[in-house]
Amino acid sequence: MSVSVFAPASIGNVNVGFDVLGLAVKPVDGTLLGDVVTVTHSNDGDQLEVIGNFANKLPSDVKLNIVWDCLLLFNKELFASKQTIAEVKITLDKRMPVGSGLGSSACSVVAAIAGLNAFYEKYHQFSFSQRALLKMMGQMEAKISGSLHYDNVAPCFLGGMQLMVPDPDIIARNLPQFEDCYFVMAYPGIEVSTKAARDILPTSYSRADLISFGQNLATFVDACHRGDKVQAFSVLTDVVAEPYRKTILPGYSDAVSYLRQAGCLAVGISGSGPTLFCVTDDAAKAEKFAHWLNNNYLQISPSGASEGFVHICRADAQGAVSLPE
Template identity: 70%
Template sequence: MSVSSNSVSVFAPASIGNVSVGFDVLGLAVKPVDGTLLGDVVTVTQVDEESSLTVLGRFADKLPSNKEDNIVWSCLILFNQALEQANQQVVNVALTLDKKMPVGSGLGSSACSVVAALAGLNAFYQNHHNFSFSKEQMLKMMGQMEAQISGSLHYDNVAPCYYGGLQLMVPDEEIISRALPSFDDCYYVMAYPGIEVSTKAARDVLPVQYSRADVIRYGQNLATFVDACHRQNKAQAFSVLTDVVAEPYRKELLPKYEQAHDYLTSQGALAVGISGSGPTLFCVVDDKQQAETFAQWLNEHYLQEVDGQSHGFVHVCKADNTGAAELLADS
């Protein structure tokens, strides 16, 4: 993707929603160490004709063929409405979505499209029309679009995808998200098995009520994790990276997950969990060689074939502290 005189391209990275210990309130942006763009790219180009949307990329065929049903088109409509409310001129644009993220993967696929689209539009107007919305305004729009897809408002994917790093959602509509100190020496091995799990299906298996013991354990684990992040106590942080809200119920939806979890834990992983609603598994280590060894094992034992083909992948990642970013012409 490149930037021309009237064009802007923005990349939005994958993210780990929940990070096991913070259901709907914690998220971490990640990037492969080999430079692979794990996320989506949206290019915005000013045109004289009517606005349009083109979808391409490895996972383009998993999206609706009708532009009106594509979330990127909905982002354009919302952004244009916001421009009109701000008394700004709306111009026609051609949008191109390069869909590099699998749908229903637990990697924040919809968030990537939403963030790349809205951040791309904002960068386009800033670069070419001397107007932009604030980051806080943008994040609210992103949350609105994400809620349209999942049916509930939660920022644990869009906030890290947009801001980068490890983000904690706070109950303040003006702040929404606070950055937490992450552990820069840690590697996150991300294994997408190649099957889809819808967010709705993953939410439907969760109980309506939880026991008092589970509520206490959840609060204690999350509080301890946040405290350990601020004190940079890695051992304590990952010792409580346990999901008591979703994983006990969702693991049944994920073939081979329990086997992989038990094996990686026994081999010294700092933590193993389900990324978002799954089926992607994430594994945390602080040694690159160990990360590569685990990646190879997951390639052989966690990826699955659908109709005789494997569409999965494994990436060794680190935290992405940049978030959504404009791509240069030679990217």
């Protein structure tokens, strides 16, 4: 009696939408770039097991893991809804590097809460609404980063490109995507904490920056709805975070220079970094960019190895999905 849910990686901010825009992505080769959570009935109390390539990056005490907090919150909401609470074993397959800028914490949160909901829906004939689940996910993400923002959890859960709106009953709106585009994602193998990446930002911005930010975001949203790819990517410029965060990302400025000269449609920092993303609508260019990034952006450790990777992705329209048993 178990269910498994996969939650995909996402690009937070997408350059023009600091904290209000996010895009779910999936590798074209079928790699599961994200986290998997399996929920199983337990006869011995609630349990959490952490496995996967990046399990050793998480606290050894599972009760300090955000997935354990997700279970506590989910059970609290079950109690408030007068539902019987079952004992479960949760297995987190941590496939996402921590502090990568790919929505690693969001992947764990979304997979855990969506997994618990799928478990109760399948075996206990009860489920929460999509909005209720998204609010739980936002609450857990805020617990990690210190502020409430849905730009990773919303696309990770709902799929596609999501624009956050200031209405607690809606939270996010799906934007039309350019389905012929490739998003080349390069994680260099170093960790940047979300808190550190936020602390480096200024506490105030100039009027000129505010005007530029609003104009770029509005133009991008308008171009998405009109299907104007040229205009959409012509304004995909980050005036809020990139000017400050690029200073803590080794090799980022050189990579941006190469990619722009090589003809990519846009390039930027995924979320808080250090992952870089670049966009092209040409499959051959995507392969070329991926090869260059693999050789020039990934950081090599003193042992000669790297935990970094490069994936050629497309937009993931599905978001969190249940996996076959």
